[in-house]
Amino acid sequence: MATDLTAFIKTVLAQIDIVSVIQSQVSLKKAGNNYQGLCPFHHEKSPSFSVNPSKQFFYCFGCHASGDALSFVMRSENLAFMEALEKLAKQVGLTVPSNQQNGPSIDRIIYQLMRDMTISCREDLGKAEHVKHYLTTRGVNTDTQRKFHIGFCGAKYQTWFRNTCNRHAKQLTDAGVAVKSQTGYKPKFKQRLMFPIQDSQGKVIGYGGRSLSDQPPKYLNSPESDIFKKRYILYGLYQFRALKKEHVYIVEGYMDVLSLHSKGIENSVACLGTAFTIHHWHLIKRFVRHVTFCFDGDRAGQAAAWKSLTAILPVIDPVIEVKFLFLPEEHDPDSYVQAHGHQGFHDLSKASIPWTDFFQETLAQKHTPNDIAGRAAFLQAAQALIDTMENIHLKTIMTTSIREIAGLSDVHIDKKPQIAIRKDAKNSIRQHARAVVAQLIKKDKQPTHQSPTLNAVVHEPFIEVINTWLRQLESDSSVTGEELLAQHQGTAIYTELAEIKSKSQREYHPDQLQFLLLNLRYLLIDELIAVKIQPDDRQLNEDERRVLQSLIVEKQTIRQQKRELQSNIKTT
Template identity: 35%
Template sequence: MSGGRIPRAFIDDLLVRIDIVELIDSHVPLKKTGANYVARCPFHSEKTPSFSVNSHKQFFHCFGCGASGNAISFLMEFNHLDFVEAVEDLAAFAGVDVPKEESGAQADKVDLQNLYGLMEQVADFYVQQLRTGVAGRQAVAYLKKRDLSGAAATRFKIGYAPQDWQALTAHFPQQALIEVGLLGANDNGGVYARFRHRVMFPIRDKRGRVIGFGGRVLDDSLPKYLNSPETPLFHKGREVYGLYELLKSNAKPPRILLVEGYMDVIALAQSGIDYAVAALGTATSQAHFELLFRYTAEVVLCFDGDNAGREAIWKAMDAAFSVLQDGRQIRVMLLPQGHDPDSWVRGQGVEGFIGDMLASQVLSDYFFGQLAEEFNLQETEGRAQYVNKAKPYLAKLPDSIFKDMMLARLQKISKVAVDVSDKTARLNSKAVLAPRQKGSRPPLERQTLAMLVQIPSLIGVLEERGVDWDGLEFKGADKFKDILRVLLLKKPATTSVLLEHYRGHPDEAIIKQLAAIQLEAGVEQEFSGAWDKLLEQGIDARFNRLLAKANSGSEQDKEEFRKLSMHRSSK
């Protein structure tokens, strides 16, 4: 099963049913060129079309930025969807319903669609209480004191939760309110309203659905801010406040500002800086960064400059290093103590605030600078401590030029040779499948495997002939055999279906590389010959290996050497 509750068989059938050319052409106009369709890539800026779509493979590939995948991958990247959302959109494009695999317990729960509808109705109820309720006047006074405009309140759908314990249960079903976290349970079995006498900030996901709430008290009671608990709709470690409103104004912002509070987001938006979001009462996580980097190449961490703000930055560092790769950048904007983004933009003005933001430190400078303040680099012991603290962070970086540069910088500062790579873990996957030199013909083993990946029906040829696994002897043969076993087991109808099987798999990038290789016309007729040559290469490799130990080998080795000698002499 893939995507949590969507049957794998349905996904495979959907990919066979869909024509990727028709799908992508409905989003990006394509032009037929030879066997492929081309366009300017929608995922990076370019003047000459390098984005290619192949109907036979049901696969797209950009020769400029490297983006590639099947129909689901395209929708995820183009429309900023998660996997399940992309499958649902693809099913809608095909005009079919998405089946669900549910246990009895899941079936008993309130339907998610009904929960989304309930949350929207509750948000409307809170807005009504703010605008018409007598008690809501105190909330309005608070918002006016914060100089919040009516337009901003409407844009962010700000409301008010009444003091009355029964305010929600008088209008909405109790069990559903418990399910979405608006009601809590007492030890004695009773229920209570989680939000009372608070300004309410609905939290919307990127599709605009209300998934949770944040509430701010109007007096000195604690906690000052309260967020919805984890529910079937709301997972605070994976969501940010204000993303939906941001994307409505700019689907591809040049940067996203990550701040600490609801009011910071709203105050900045009201000032014209409408690309801020806030984490929801939790440390910035890897999932937060991955979410934001779907829409922009730069994230700016804008936190208070007090100790709490500095600690929050350092906690975010651990998550940030796991997602930093070439083309992505994180900046650190620490505000003077006593200020938050709201007060700072009022004091500095919009231009001053933006100037400070653009002048803020990139994460690498902040990281190395903070470490330099912590350790004495004039002493051997200090440099050793410096390296030991830096290495775990740098080890999290994905393999990239950026990682190489960070390691070089650490080595220059510490005067210590540093290596955090795990070369042996990547050796097998890069041996036979390493990219070829531009303009050269792919190695035979790479070309043969590319034929099978791009024309999965060729696996029938091998089933008829049988696979001589021992005969596959060359550098990187283990990885070759792994992929071949998957092809024999799954028998994917298309390259697109095979790609889906490998989604999230360590070898996904290898399959995409093989799918992108441009094979010559009539390759189906060449496959049997290519396979025979591959086996002959294996025989030669075994012969040479046995020849090298002719005098010291076992009797079994000598017998195999004799048979191979006879085979070679009979050719």
């Protein structure tokens, strides 16, 4: 029988002392029955961070961060849930139980092998004069080489690989550094300049290898594995965390980070050959208050910047200042800092623009609001993106701003549509949301159908939870219900979620989950339509009629999807 992860978490938290956990990072002073200190999650001069030892709970009266020891470690050290749990369990002499329901089991020896490989490559770099010369010509100084553990696949590495492969061929293959062939196992990386990729705790989890000869491809990266998932990794984050700075530059490649670092601009991180994602945003936002996206100034750079902005738009936080910096077309961050140095890059960064300006300027270029058709197209495109935003204050301000650009500042806007929501509708929505939560909590490792987030016309905490889980499942559909639930340990809603889990008798099935989501989506759209058509002292304008018509069409589509899915469920 699989061990109940929730029960294990309770055992760990019962044995851990939250004051001791937090005091290792925050200076606390006794204040009555509690302890107080400066909040580690936002900048403050007077202490508003309180730790309650009897409840084993922390709360900040400034930024409203709260939780138990597990959530504190996850947030303060940017650890994944299982990593944080392992760390706390180790402190009380416990071992996280193996559980097939909780994701793939990672062979811990892989981390040691990756460390050993990195050391071998670093030793080879010390003897490879042509590689050191290349790094010098690229402006990567020896201090940066050391901090980022840059290496080379030479003779020492080849010997290490042959010896290690005799004992750990499977682990090397799982780690993506060995390839099985008809004659045995071969190293994936040969005669390459090696850029070790570290997670937020400094463990090497993958590599980028650059060819210094005619050997294709020019860049060769580790494949996705249990320990290496590009969408969750930012190159240089481990080094950036040690700086404890509140401003970060987000660039596109290894060399951008290394060149900036060598010129004294150490607060930079990079995506790993992939677009910046919402997961990257969640990864970095815990450590900063100012983010500057730095892109090439050509058309591709503009497109990458826009893709990055739309990716984080749903969860963008007004507390964090986000700007975009575009370099001259012939430059990337690497070449620019080499040509103009630290001060030149610093001066250029003053030309960065707020994300709100970039948002409006980009849409205005795509849909020039100079005539009626242009203004309508601009408004439609902008509003569709703004509607994805979760922060109600940002959403309101942005809506007002784009309507002013479209010349509609005097048009009536429903300020508080939630006031008109019927009480019976609220109750029905909540019941259906609980049903969806109950299915998600029971989810096993089998993938689920992709489903967009819900657009709630009424504030409902369960819908916020569902949307958080749906976004996570979109990026990794093998996440289990236990893992989803455990992420809310220490939050206000956790008790209700745990109660739903304990009372739910129905087993998880992907089609059943999809059907319940369609039911809930149908209810939300139905109520949104009711809000739009409720009687008042005016008629709907053309834009509102168009929105209403699209809602009715969407409702009809969902009804048909429900029929088809219900038919499938009956036949299985």
